[in-house]
Amino acid sequence: MQMKKAIQNHCTELNSIQEFNPQAVMGKFTRVEMCRACHSSTLHHFLSFGLMPKPNGFLTKQNLNKPERYFPLNVDFCSTCGMVQLEEVISPNELFDHYVYSSSASYPMVEHLRNLAKELVTRFSLSQKDLVLDVGSNDGTLLSVFKQLGITILGIDPAKNIAEIANAQKIPTINDFFSQVSAKKILTSHGTCKVITIVNVLAQIPDWDSLFAGVKTLLHKEGTCLIEFPYLVDTLKTFEFDTMYHEHQSMVSVHPLSIALRRHCLEIFDVKHDPIHGGSIRVFISHIGVRKICKRVDVYLDEENTIGISNPDIYSAYATKVYEIRDEMIQLLNSLIHQKKKIIGYGATAKGNVLLNFCRLNHIQISAIVDSTTFKQGLYTPGSHIPVVSESQLDKLNPDYAILTAWNFADAILKKNKQRIKKGLKFIRPYPIPTVL
Numbered sequence: 525m526q527m528k529k530a531i532q533n534h535c536t537e538l539n540s541i542q543e544f545n546p547q548a549v550m551g552k553f554t555r556v557e558m559c560r561a562c563h564s565s566t567l568h569h570f571l572s573f574g575l576m577p578k579p580n581g582f583l584t585k586q587n588l589n590k591p592e593r594y595f596p597l598n599v600d601f602c603s604t605c606g607m608v609q610l611e612e613v614i615s616p617n618e619l620f621d622h623y624v625y626s627s628s629a630s631y632p633m634v635e636h637l638r639n640l641a642k643e644l645v646t647r648f649s650l651s652q653k654d655l656v657l658d659v660g661s662n663d664g665t666l667l668s669v670f671k672q673l674g675i676t677i678l679g680i681d682p683a684k685n686i687a688e689i690a691n692a693q694k695i696p697t698i699n700d701f702f703s704q705v706s707a708k709k710i711l712t713s714h715g716t717c718k719v720i721t722i723v724n725v726l727a728q729i730p731d732w733d734s735l736f737a738g739v740k741t742l743l744h745k746e747g748t749c750l751i752e753f754p755y756l757v758d759t760l761k762t763f764e765f766d767t768m769y770h771e772h773q774s775m776v777s778v779h780p781l782s783i784a785l786r787r788h789c790l791e792i793f794d795v796k797h798d799p800i801h802g803g804s805i806r807v808f809i810s811h812i813g814v815r816k817i818c819k820r821v822d823v824y825l826d827e828e829n830t831i832g833i834s835n836p837d838i839y840s841a842y843a844t845k846v847y848e849i850r851d852e853m854i855q856l857l858n859s860l861i862h863q864k865k866k867i868i869g870y871g872a873t874a875k876g877n878v879l880l881n882f883c884r885l886n887h888i889q890i891s892a893i894v895d896s897t898t899f900k901q902g903l904y905t906p907g908s909h910i911p912v913v914s915e916s917q918l919d920k921l922n923p924d925y926a927i928l929t930a931w932n933f934a935d936a937i938l939k940k941n942k943q944r945i946k947k948g949l950k951f952i953r954p955y956p957i958p959t960v961l
């Protein structure tokens with residue numbers, strides 16, 4: 525009965541979206557009934573973004589006139605373990621078969637990955653005989669650094685187009701999802717891994733049991749699995765809500781992750797914070813009992829307990845603030861449009877598309893989005909249908925305002941545009957409250 529009501533609500537909402545995007549149709553999705561981390565059914569709804577297209581579903585000009593699938597984007601928290609996850613999920617094949625995110629396209633990300641590889645090689649004294657596996661290896665940016673340092677490497681990525689790019693650049697990459705099944709195949713073909721890296725992909729993996737069973741199978745007895753992901757506690761503090769979207773099915777903290785790992789006889793032995801992506805953590809994992817547990821692990825668990833990551837109050841306050849940010853953003857842009865100001869977006873990011881669609885903004889209000897990623901240029905943003913252009917078009921566009929849709933690289937963007945800022949270009953930072961810089 526409740527499900528029937530939800531479907532009716534989606535249909536009503538779709539009718540209103542069709543006024544904004546006549547090509548909008550409903551896509552297929554599955555409702556999540558069980559917590560991915562602790563397996564309990566104590567999931568509680570706290571936030572709705574409404575219906576949205578896939579945030580990485582950039583469109584060609586020809587596709588603008590074809591049906592565009594929309595999916596619900598609702599968020600739950602688990603009152604047993606504090607895990608935050610999407611209420612509905614889309615099939616991984618639909619999301620990742622052809623992917624448009626490339627690690628090497630972003631300079632700060634390349635630097636970040638280079639430092640990470642160097643750190644791991646030094647800390648775990650890796651040598652040429654050691655195998656490093658990168659799960660969700662993308663175009664091989666991280667692995668290429670290990671390769672330069674003389675380490676044996678292997679990547680696995682489900683996106684056919686991206687795996688082809690990596691292989692062409694001599695980064696050996698298996699085109700598949702990482703799971704217990706693919707892990708067994710890798711064990712047979714390559715043996716155990718001294719290091720397994722899972723950087724910025726944990727949130728995209730729906731079946732954690734298959735993932736961690738795969739890690740358990742492949743990890744060398746003294747090996748380390750490193751997982752890096754945007755930290756839920758930072759998201760709760762900064763209100764940067766646009767990291768919640770269909771590909772990011774989980775918003776993770778240390779406590780729920782440790783519960784899921786323990787089911788597979790794995791444990792966290794160290795945690796480190798990193799400012800990238802609005803606040804991320806690196807979690808170091810080993811087989812149970814192999815390494816001394818660093819005190820930092822308890823510091824994180826205690827903080828999560830103090831904040832109350834399983835407490836409904838924190839989530840209801842968070843949702844209120846998110847709706848406030850959306851309303852402020854719409855108000856600010858409406859006032860600028862009323863003053864006939866030209867507005868663009870800076871960064872054709874998935875998170876930017878969440879913000880634009882949540883605020884129901886489109887190509888009428890936002891004339892273009894600039895982005896340095898070559899293969900996004902010439903495409904159009906999902907739902908809002910804003911053309912993506914190269915940064916070299918900026919002067920020709922001559923905008924009055926630019927929304928920092930890639931706010932995670934705000935410092936680099938502002939530095940790059942110092943001269944334009946002097947000439948009058950103003951940037952809008954969406955969080956923690958929309959502000960003209």
Ligand SMILES: [Zn+2]
Pocket residue numbers: 559560561562563564602603604605606607780
């Ligand atoms: Zn849970």
